[in-house]
Amino acid sequence: MTDAYIYDAIRTPRGKGKPDGSLHEITPVQLGAQILNAVKERNNLGDGAPDDVIFGCVMPVGEQGANIARTSVLMSDLPQTTSGVQVNRFCASALEATNMAAAKVMSGEADLAIGGGVEAMSRVPMSADGGALLSDPNVTFENYVVPQGISADIIATLYGISRDDADAYALESHKRAAKSWERGDFKNQIVPVKDVIGEVVLDHDETIRANTDMQSLGSLGPAFQGLGEMMPGFDKVALQRYPELERINHIHTAGNSSGIVDGSAAVLLGTKEAGDKLGLKPRARVRAMASIGSEPTIMLTGPEFVTEKVLARSGMSKSDIDVWELNEAFASVVLRYMQAMDLDHDEINVNGGAIAMGHPMGATGAMILGTALGELERTGKSTALVTLCIGGGMGTATIIERV
Numbered sequence: 433m434t435d436a437y438i439y440d441a442i443r444t445p446r447g448k449g450k451p452d453g454s455l456h457e458i459t460p461v462q463l464g465a466q467i468l469n470a471v472k473e474r475n476n477l478g479d480g481a482p483d484d485v486i487f488g489c490v491m492p493v494g495e496q497g498a499n500i501a502r503t504s505v506l507m508s509d510l511p512q513t514t515s516g517v518q519v520n521r522f523c524a525s526a527l528e529a530t531n532m533a534a535a536k537v538m539s540g541e542a543d544l545a546i547g548g549g550v551e552a553m554s555r556v557p558m559s560a561d562g563g564a565l566l567s568d569p570n571v572t573f574e575n576y577v578v579p580q581g582i583s584a585d586i587i588a589t590l591y592g593i594s595r596d597d598a599d600a601y602a603l604e605s606h607k608r609a610a611k612s613w614e615r616g617d618f619k620n621q622i623v624p625v626k627d628v629i630g631e632v633v634l635d636h637d638e639t640i641r642a643n644t645d646m647q648s649l650g651s652l653g654p655a656f657q658g659l660g661e662m663m664p665g666f667d668k669v670a671l672q673r674y675p676e677l678e679r680i681n682h683i684h685t686a687g688n689s690s691g692i693v694d695g696s697a698a699v700l701l702g703t704k705e706a707g708d709k710l711g712l713k714p715r716a717r718v719r720a721m722a723s724i725g726s727e728p729t730i731m732l733t734g735p736e737f738v739t740e741k742v743l744a745r746s747g748m749s750k751s752d753i754d755v756w757e758l759n760e761a762f763a764s765v766v767l768r769y770m771q772a773m774d775l776d777h778d779e780i781n782v783n784g785g786a787i788a789m790g791h792p793m794g795a796t797g798a799m800i801l802g803t804a805l806g807e808l809e810r811t812g813k814s815t816a817l818v819t820l821c822i823g824g825g826m827g828t829a830t831i832i833e834r835v
Contacts, residue, residue: 436534437714438832439707440475440700441802442467444625445634446790449553449692454634456694458625460489460496460552463696464504470623471546471698472509475712482700483542485516486532488525488549489794491556492518496794500550520794521723523761524820524828525549527797530699531721531830538718543706548698551794555694558793565824576673576729578666580823581656581684583731584762586670588683590730591768595683598763599649602688602787604777605760609784610642617783617810621802637789639691652685673729688763693790697798716805719815719831720746726825732765734827735819736772742817742829750774753831754813757804759796759820760785783807796820801830808834 444467447455455463464487471477487501502516521528526549533547564571571577578586588598612618613636624635660667660680667680707714722742726734735758743749756779758769770780783803786796797820804816819829 433538434540434703436537436701436718437704437707437835438699438701438716438718438805439712439714440471441798441805442470442474442621442623443697443795443799443802444623444695446637446639446693446695446792447634448638449694449790451554453554453694454638455552455625456554457627458552458633458694460500460550460555461503461507463552463625463694464500464550465507466625467548467623467696467698468504468508468510468546471700475700476710479511480513482514482544482546484533484536485514485546486529487516487518488520488529488797489518490520490522490525490551491558491560492520493561494556496552496556504550521826521828522823523759523791523793524797524822524826525794526697526799527801527818527820527828527830528723530798530801531828533699533701534718534721537701537703544700544702546698546700548696548798549794550696551792552694553692553792576669578670578729579656579659580731580761581689582660582666582670582680583729584684584764585656585660585680585682586674586730587732587768588764589677589681590674591771593683593764593767597767598683598688599646601763601767602649603644603646605781605784605787606641606644608782609637609640609788612783613637613640617806621806639693639790640788649687652687654682655685655689657682670729684762684764688787690761690786690791693792695792695795695799697795697802699798699801714835716808716832716834719833721830723826723828726827728825731823731825732761732821733768734825735769735821735829738827738829739773739817739819742831746831748831753815753817755804755807755816756780757800757816757818759791759800760787761791761821763787765821797828801832805832
């Protein structure tokens with residue numbers, strides 16, 4: 433099989449996912465089309481490229497429905513001969529889309545492909561699809577399904593993660609994100625979003641709070657305690673799966689959980705030969721990819737298990753990884769991963785993460801892959817591992833190597 437090379441990795445800024453957010457007026461299709469246009473312009477793609485666009489989207493309904501990848505292609509400057517497909521692996525959708533694009537290149541199905549994703553959470557809210565995983569009592573009862581916030585609190589309780597631990601992690605996320613923006617680390621990754629008349633509506637991540645502190649974070653109430661303790665209560669459901677816990681300690685708040693935001697991202701992958709024809713220089717190659725299922729009540733511990741799997745599949749070990757990037761869905765997810773992988777905080781998410789910048793679900797995986805690639809280039813390091821926790825109990829991971 434041929435190697436899949438990464439030629440570009442870009443994203444929009446992340447806009448606050450509420451009606452007063454800067455990207456609320458921008459439709460999901462516009463977000464998708466603008467990021468595709470940027471890929472074409474930055475890389476001088478001809479009329480015959482790429483072969484396919486794979487976009488992640490977690491709520492593919494309403495404005496985001498009817499295969500938003502193909503719709504975005506049609507509304508972009510890419511040729512109509514470029515096909516498009518939408519995929520959903522919940523929070524890892526864009527990384528899964530990128531892995532699928534890489535697999536198409538490796539197998540010979542495509543010479544060039546774009547992986548990425550889009551999510552306009554201010555316009556199409558979470559759970560808008562009414563899926564059975566959360567709404568069908570037969571499914572939820574059989575699998576002890578609880579909301580993700582409860583799952584994050586289970587992790588905290590089971591592994592001894594305190595509210596102060598989570599708040600301190602969140603504070604550092606904001607500091608790192610602000611510093612990275614100030615230093616210009618994201619400059620080559622960001623595509624400003626424009627409105628219908630071509631005016632820039634957002635050119636920076638909108639939710640970073642550089643001046644936050646432990647006092648302001650500590651003043652926030654638990655976000656999921658009400659859901660857990662109401663009658664009959666999700667805590668009781670979860671404790672049936674984890675009877676060794678006396679109670680669930682609800683430590684997560686709006687301040688130490690990922691923000692709801694809008695955004696899109698794209699990664700251009702291809703063969704060496706396709707890049708040479710376009711005069712493109714590869715920035716990295718995909719070393720290995722993996723996905724795994726995990727216990728669905730605690731739900732969010734998949735990254736540690738998929739990391740073991742992808743390292744084994746690649747014949748690599750922890751010491752071979754220079755840059756670690758894990759989506760900050762909740763503070764306890766990263767803190768538990770650090771425990772499991774024996775990582776110090778200065779080894780992971782060094783540019784901040786979704787607690788500061790937000791988590792546009794269908795796009796985040798491609799965004800953090802681009803962050804990891806940029807960090808490899810900034811520091812001159814070699815190898816990065818990118819992973820996300822996933823609803824329903826899964827994990828997806830990708831290892832890339834700078835060239």
